[in-house]
Amino acid sequence: MVMNMRRAETGYIVVHCSATKADQKVTVDDIRRWHVDERKWSDIGYNWVIERDGGIEQGRNMHGQGAHAFGYNDKSVGICLVGGLDEDGQPEDNFTSEQFESLRKLIDFQLHVYPGAKVLGHRDLPGVHKDCPCFDVRAWRRS
Numbered sequence: 001m002v003m004n005m006r007r008a009e010t011g012y013i014v015v016h017c018s019a020t021k022a023d024q025k026v027t028v029d030d031i032r033r034w035h036v037d038e039r040k041w042s043d044i045g046y047n048w049v050i051e052r053d054g055g056i057e058q059g060r061n062m063h064g065q066g067a068h069a070f071g072y073n074d075k076s077v078g079i080c081l082v083g084g085l086d087e088d089g090q091p092e093d094n095f096t097s098e099q100f101e102s103l104r105k106l107i108d109f110q111l112h113v114y115p116g117a118k119v120l121g122h123r124d125l126p127g128v129h130k131d132c133p134c135f136d137v138r139a140w141r142r143s
């Protein structure tokens, strides 16, 4: 585990996707390798990764500053769901029921640690012009 700066505040829980296809069995170690080897970051950008089988894996320390949401890294925790692209590489809500179940549990846990934090998708942040995480997080939470 690479040591990194502890966030002073956590006002947001930001949900992302890995933008990989449903049949790609991407793991937290794969994403860490992409971020460290290819992007030359100190560690994986997300604080948490939820793999296709619903497994909740720790990325960066949950209290540490991640690298996942421009302008919000010092005040948010980042959760990445593996998946989000269809066969043609287009955005698709193709996450497994196990992943959604784990996401609910993880959000509940994080809200216990960071009471009052706003839960939203990456695309809901101002100035973001991408589809990540390929579903409407706020509508899903109300469902």
Ligand SMILES: [Zn+2]
Residues within 6 Å of the ligand: 015, 016, 017, 068, 122, 132, 133
């Ligand atoms: Zn994202």
